[in-house]
Amino acid sequence: MIALDADEVVEAAAVEPPPTAGTKSLTIGAVVKALVAEFPDISISKVRYLEDQKLLAPRRTPGGYRLYSAGDVSRLRTILRLQRDEFLPLRVIRQELAGGRTEADIASPAATADEGAATAPGRGAATLRRASFSLRDTGALYSLDDVVEETGAERRLVAELEEYGIIAGQARSGTAAGAGGGTRYYDETEREIVRAVAELARYGVAGRNLRVFRTSADRESQLLQQILAPALRSRNPERRREAIEALENLAAVASHLKHLLLVRDLRRVAK
Numbered sequence: 001m002i003a004l005d006a007d008e009v010v011e012a013a014a015v016e017p018p019p020t021a022g023t024k025s026l027t028i029g030a031v032v033k034a035l036v037a038e039f040p041d042i043s044i045s046k047v048r049y050l051e052d053q054k055l056l057a058p059r060r061t062p063g064g065y066r067l068y069s070a071g072d073v074s075r076l077r078t079i080l081r082l083q084r085d086e087f088l089p090l091r092v093i094r095q096e097l098a099g100g101r102t103e104a105d106i107a108s109p110a111a112t113a114d115e116g117a118a119t120a121p122g123r124g125a126a127t128l129r130r131a132s133f134s135l136r137d138t139g140a141l142y143s144l145d146d147v148v149e150e151t152g153a154e155r156r157l158v159a160e161l162e163e164y165g166i167i168a169g170q171a172r173s174g175t176a177a178g179a180g181g182g183t184r185y186y187d188e189t190e191r192e193i194v195r196a197v198a199e200l201a202r203y204g205v206a207g208r209n210l211r212v213f214r215t216s217a218d219r220e221s222q223l224l225q226q227i228l229a230p231a232l233r234s235r236n237p238e239r240r241r242e243a244i245e246a247l248e249n250l251a252a253v254a255s256h257l258k259h260l261l262l263v264r265d266l267r268r269v270a271k
Helices: 006-013 028-035 044-052 070-086 090-098 109-118 144-151 155-163 188-201 207-232 237-270
Strands: 141-143 170-172 183-187
Touching: 028 044, 028 070, 044 070, 070 090, 090 237, 141 144, 144 155, 144 183, 144 188, 155 188, 155 207, 183 188, 188 207, 207 237
Parallel strands: none
Antiparallel strands: 141 183, 170 183
């Protein structure tokens, strides 16, 4: 049973004027009712909170009541699934949405199980997911053996990526690799780069062809840094934290824009 406070009861029970032609808008109470089967912990308060966090922006009637379009409901379902299934904080979810993540990109638990049964692990485009990474945390480190095992890439491909400066890795002495060099480790971002390149390699894309991606990324990075340079150099910890969050959001939007431009250009080829 969904507990409502007095204000929520008023809004949930409000009778609104009919939606405009061609659309079907829902009140906040109707939205909660529609989603409660999949998300038992949903509440009007939670939906309002997501709106306060600028993740939702429903239309308002002259009387101040919220009306949710089909797109709003789909966006809300995406947010709730990212919270439940991928345990993402709202900051990262905001990046995912800015980067174009939609409900269609997130399989329901049943669909995920079916896909897992039909797809061999570690191979194919279905295994590639646009992951979110924090600029402040590189995550876990992986040895070369781990990277090769998890991505299905060949060792020579990893070496080639290092040679062309696509990944760097870091050496740690005193490990089981023996006297001299030690074992090389790669962070989560580099591991996913190897995974993506391994998929490209299946289509004949060689390491030397990746320089265009590296050059493009360097230019985009420089542009985004210039936009936020003063705040990023600030000695105020709070201002710097906000600048890094803004940088992450900008990176997500820039990535989505680049994807859209690529799709637009490739459509011309496919005609």
